[in-house]
Amino acid sequence: MGGKMGITTKVSSGKMSPLKMALYALLALALLLSPILFEGFGMLFMTRIMALVGLYVMLALGLNIVVGYAGLLDLGYIAFYAIGAYSGVIIGEIAIKFLPPVLQPWTYFLMIPVAGAFAALAGITLGTPVLRLRGDYLAIVTLGFGEIVRIILLNDAFGVTNGAAGLPRAGEFIPNPAGLDWLISKFYFTIPGLGPNGFNFMFSNNLYWYYIIVLLCCLTIFVVNRLNQSRLGRSWVAMREDEVAASSMGISIMGAKLWAFSLGAVWGGIAGLTFANFQQFVSPESFTFMESVFVVCTVVIGGMGSIPGAIVGALLIQGTPELIRGFASSGIIPGLSGEQVTAISNYRNLVFGLLMVLMMIWRPQGIIPSKRRAAELTATDEIADEENQTLYDMQHDDSHYE
Amino acid sequence: MTITTIFEQLINGITLGGMYALIALGYTLVYGILLMINFAHSELFMCGAYVGLGTLSVLTNETFISEIVAKAPFFAFLIPASAFFTSGTVGLISLFLIVFLVSMTVIGFMGVIIERFAYRPLRHAPRLAPLISAVGVSIFLQNAVLLWIDSKQIPFPNPMGISVAFTFLGVSVSTLKVFIVATAIILMVLLDLYIGRSRMGKAMRATSQDREAAGLMGIDINLAIMLAFFIGPALGAVAGVFYGMYYGSIVFNMGFIPGMKAFTAAVIGGIGNLRGAMLGGFVLGIVESLAAGFLSSGYKDVIAFGVLILVLVFRPGGLLGESVVEKV
Numbered sequence: 001m002g003g004k005m006g007i008t009t010k011v012s013s014g015k016m017s018p019l020k021m022a023l024y025a026l027l028a029l030a031l032l033l034s035p036i037l038f039e040g041f042g043m044l045f046m047t048r049i050m051a052l053v054g055l056y057v058m059l060a061l062g063l064n065i066v067v068g069y070a071g072l073l074d075l076g077y078i079a080f081y082a083i084g085a086y087s088g089v090i091i092g093e094i095a096i097k098f099l100p101p102v103l104q105p106w107t108y109f110l111m112i113p114v115a116g117a118f119a120a121l122a123g124i125t126l127g128t129p130v131l132r133l134r135g136d137y138l139a140i141v142t143l144g145f146g147e148i149v150r151i152i153l154l155n156d157a158f159g160v161t162n163g164a165a166g167l168p169r170a171g172e173f174i175p176n177p178a179g180l181d182w183l184i185s186k187f188y189f190t191i192p193g194l195g196p197n198g199f200n201f202m203f204s205n206n207l208y209w210y211y212i213i214v215l216l217c218c219l220t221i222f223v224v225n226r227l228n229q230s231r232l233g234r235s236w237v238a239m240r241e242d243e244v245a246a247s248s249m250g251i252s253i254m255g256a257k258l259w260a261f262s263l264g265a266v267w268g269g270i271a272g273l274t275f276a277n278f279q280q281f282v283s284p285e286s287f288t289f290m291e292s293v294f295v296v297c298t299v300v301i302g303g304m305g306s307i308p309g310a311i312v313g314a315l316l317i318q319g320t321p322e323l324i325r326g327f328a329s330s331g332i333i334p335g336l337s338g339e340q341v342t343a344i345s346n347y348r349n350l351v352f353g354l355l356m357v358l359m360m361i362w363r364p365q366g367i368i369p370s371k372r373r374a375a376e377l378t379a380t381d382e383i384a385d386e387e388n389q390t391l392y393d394m395q396h397d398d399s400h401y402e
Numbered sequence: 403m404t405i406t407t408i409f410e411q412l413i414n415g416i417t418l419g420g421m422y423a424l425i426a427l428g429y430t431l432v433y434g435i436l437l438m439i440n441f442a443h444s445e446l447f448m449c450g451a452y453v454g455l456g457t458l459s460v461l462t463n464e465t466f467i468s469e470i471v472a473k474a475p476f477f478a479f480l481i482p483a484s485a486f487f488t489s490g491t492v493g494l495i496s497l498f499l500i501v502f503l504v505s506m507t508v509i510g511f512m513g514v515i516i517e518r519f520a521y522r523p524l525r526h527a528p529r530l531a532p533l534i535s536a537v538g539v540s541i542f543l544q545n546a547v548l549l550w551i552d553s554k555q556i557p558f559p560n561p562m563g564i565s566v567a568f569t570f571l572g573v574s575v576s577t578l579k580v581f582i583v584a585t586a587i588i589l590m591v592l593l594d595l596y597i598g599r600s601r602m603g604k605a606m607r608a609t610s611q612d613r614e615a616a617g618l619m620g621i622d623i624n625l626a627i628m629l630a631f632f633i634g635p636a637l638g639a640v641a642g643v644f645y646g647m648y649y650g651s652i653v654f655n656m657g658f659i660p661g662m663k664a665f666t667a668a669v670i671g672g673i674g675n676l677r678g679a680m681l682g683g684f685v686l687g688i689v690e691s692l693a694a695g696f697l698s699s700g701y702k703d704v705i706a707f708g709v710l711i712l713v714l715v716f717r718p719g720g721l722l723g724e725s726v727v728e729k730v
Contacts, residue, residue: 073530075537129715135529136439137714140665144707147662155700289658293537300534343549350545356538360531361523 035210040191040201045326047206051278052322054213055271056314060298061220061307062267067296068305068370069233070260071240072131073139076146077268077295080119082153082287084269085276088115089167089174090160096175105178108277112270119269123262131257146292153284166283167276174280180208209278216274220267221307227263228305236260290349294318297352301359303366312367321348410573411691417579417648419687420586424641425664426671426679427593428513428634434610434674435630436525441536442516443638444661445543446509448654450639451646452551454505455558461487461497462561487561494561505643506636513635514628522624547654555653558646582644589637590680597676606630610674659703663690666710672720681722 038046059081066074088111095111096104103110130141156163168174187203227233235256238246247253276282294317302313325341359366425447432440459466460480467480487497520539524532560578567580597603602625608616609626617623645660646652667686671678686706694702713720 071530073533130711133714133718136533137718139530139533140439140662141711141714144662144710148704148707151701151704155698290541293541296534296537346545346549349541350549353538353540353542353545356541357520357535360527360535360538361520364527364531 031214032211035207036201039204039207040199042197042200043326044204044206047204047210049319049322049326051206051210051213053314053319054210054217055275055278056295056298056318057217057311058213058220058267058271058274059295060302060310060314061217061224062264062271063295063299064264064305064307064310065224065227065236065267066260066264067299068303069228069236069240070257071135071236072257072260073135073296074142074261074264075139075289075292075296076142076144076149077264078287078289078292079142079146079149080122080265080268081272081275081291082149082284083122083265084115084119084272085282085286086153086161086167086272087118087269088112088273089276089282092174093168093172104175105180107175108177108273111273115269115273116266117269119265119272120262123265124258127258127261131254131261143289143292146287146289150284150287150289153287161284164284166281166285168281174277176205177208177212177277180205183208209274213274213278216270224307232256232259294352297356299366301355301366303369306366306368306370309366309368309370316367317352406572407695408692409571411695412688413573413575413579415688415691416684417582417687418691419667419684420583421641421644421648421683422660422664422667422687423680423683424586424589424637424644425660426667426683427590427676428638429665429668430671430673430676430679431630431634433668434676435606435613435627436521436532438521438529438532439536439665440521440631440634441533442520442539442543443634444657444664445540446513446516446635446657447638447642447645447661447664448652448657449512449543449547450505450509450635450642451558451652451656452547452642453508453639454501454643455556455646455652457501457504458497458559458561461500462559497561501643502640505639509639509642510632510636513631517628517631544654544657551654553654555651557651558649560647560650562647578647582648585640585644589640593633593637594676602626602629662710663703663706666706666713669710669718670713670720672722675720675722678720678722682720685721 035047035050038044059077062080063074063077066072066077088108091114092107092111096107099107126142126145130138130145133141152158153161154164161167162169183203184205187201189201191199235246235251238249238251239253239256243253246256275286298313298317299310300313301316302311303309321344324344425443428443428446429440432438432443460470462484464484467477467484470477471480487493516539520535521532524535562576562578562581565577566574567577568575597606605616605621606626606629608619608621609623613623616626641660641664642652642657645656663686664683667682668679669682670685671680671682673679686709689709690702690705693705697705
């Protein structure tokens, strides 16, 4: 492999082969068009699954900043998801009362920075005292934080979360986002000859949120990628490898950790808000410890610190069981009873537990490892040399310092 | 609160504390030797309750026994045995002894097996690897019980019934509570003697101080680690059986909250410190019970987690622990 293909896509992006570009273009096209086909052929559940997988991609990429880049194990990440969802919905409800009618459908979009800010604030508030702790202590404290947040929501501590019943309260609703009603009223068509039942396309709620989530995922990937290559990203890696060495190189350990924690939280918060709006409902039972574990699983199994890894992990962990359930309930896999489907989704957890153990033993770098991680975990000199060569090239090639 | 309620909560707190302390010992033993949080410990506690319930059912549950005998007449001896176990003090004591011994042995070996397959290959891996592996084991065990035993709550009989040991300040204290606290204290004293006085205990302490040096002195490190992984879960199993009797039912995910609390107890006492874990267990049990009396009981889990975060932030070494210096 050439020295310049490596750590950064930035270095390689200028030299992307036509084949690779064509593949990416095809992938993008498939992502944009496939839900339209699914909707048209009546497989409505597919769009929903794709949107849910997209949310998991966002969550995994956000947690990836914390676990993959900075090396801090956060077992309560779902708390930020919850905080984003609840703060967005609650403040959105208040905001609607003061907004002019034209702006009301834009509440969701206006709440994105709010949810992100609340999650980041929670990240900083929790992080400031606890980030000094060693790795395994930190894991337990974040777990405790996640549970505290869930219990507080469940007990309706501030009188605004409506306890176990969730939000919005009976009689209230989360307004449709801007453009949805217009799209639904304008975009429907039928091609009778296509397929067994004809091709009946109607723009749906799920489709709208799917596109929003795809956009958000692209934004997340872009930002995370840039972060990884930034000064901050490299200080995370240095810190993850050796805190003492990193701090003697002038890196502020607390600063770097807090940045990782709060930036990770921001994506959790935005994903949470989107989840609440997509579901039109939010309740504490979506934010259990198991959910945190699933996100950690996604990151670990996909490959810590790897963006494609996070996507593959989300597909595997969130996508597979939902797909099985979807196919079974729509009769595409015949002869699968409801009980069997439940059994399959229960076995999912069993298999994931086993997978986590086996991955740690046999392939700790994950399915699609990041180059840096792979290098340090396998520790073969070849990869390390290549890595060093790439770093050397980067440092002696001024073209990417605009 | 009146004196009576405070005293009542105190008794509850000491009982809970005894159970927390037993579980906390498992965390602290493993942490002391391997510097890892055995996240699966709370699941071993839960499995202990299930094994205990199974043994108890085989020995005393008449419908269960008649089902077994109908299938395999060889087990007909269980019928007179159950009559013996359910009548008289001698029968009751031998029943408890058998239930505890079976549960402790099974869970102890489970701990050893888990160590062998999920943790030992990772002994030289980065620190987060065994923790993630332990989370995996924990999820696996929980779902194994959910899938292969039962997903619903199962009632857990209390062979002591509702008998009252003594009444003090207008509070009647049940025999079960006295029994739980007494057993916990006896087990702790035995453990303390074993670790402090015996040859193998000395080896375990040496291993926890410096694994390599202990190995060079001819100590079988793997044996010491295996022993920690046997004793800890075995004590957790006892707590699991008590927990079932105390609350009257068990369920597959019952381990998580007591496990977290016991971990908190271990941290309060200074993780790695055996006497600290015992003290921490009782302190946490009492604090939680008293606080639950003052606040709404919905928040009693928050208290434990809050205490955990506060202790870790302000006194990470715990009450009895020395401050741990991060080695480079």
